[in-house]
Amino acid sequence: MRRRFVIEAVMVATYGHLLVPSRPVDFVLPYSTIMELYEMKEGTDPVMDDPEDNEHVKLKIAELIGFFEDPFNRKKIERALQMPWRESSPLLLSDTIQFTVVHAIDNAHYGDYFDPIETELLLTSLKLNVPLLSDQFEFQDRLIEAEVPVQVYDIEDYEFAVEEGIASTDM
Incomplete structure (x- = not known):
């Protein structure tokens, strides 16, 4: 059975180890x-502090954009964008990695605590009952402070989340 995680697309490009899990994974990405x-690829602001790392991540971002722009994948994404909260058909990257794109809608319910992208991530997690995967400690702290009922894993705990995870009934 595939493990599902709501995640930002840039994290997939930034953390290469996410693409070599020990079990099949479905990354759920708000559109x-x-x-x-695209903004990160074209922008002048560095994504990473180290120039070599930044160049490598920008290359990975371009590769990921190419994957999503593939006509077959693009068609699946466009179908999902026809209705709010619709999920795309699986976009297969490999035998162990697939992406599901969600047409998430920021309803401003958590607008006081979170920016629009963060709100879409947590609403997607809530709506689909799928854990969040994040590398942002401040975001994780605000989730706890706002008492948002989502399960969140730090990026450092990715292998644990894939292998064992914590059942939502145990929370």
Whole structure:
């Protein structure tokens, strides 16, 4: 059975180890996080502090954009964008990695605590009952402070989340 995680598209490009899991994984991406990839690719602001790392991540971002722009994948994404909260058909990257794109809608319910992308991530997690995967400690802290009922894993705990995870009934 595939493990599912809501995640930002840029994290997939930034953390290469996410693409070599020990079990099959489905990364659920709000569409707006895919659009962020274009901004990061074209932007002058560095994604990473180290120039070599930054160049490597920008290359990975371009590769990921190419994957989503593939006509077959693009068609699946466009179908999902026809209705709010619709999920795309699986976009297969490999035998162990697939993406599901969600047309998430920011309803401003958590607008006081979170920016629009963060809100879409947590609403997607809530709506689909899928854990969040994040590398942002501040975001994780605000989730706890706002008492948002989502399960969140730090990027450092990715292998644990894939292998064992924590059942939502145990929370």
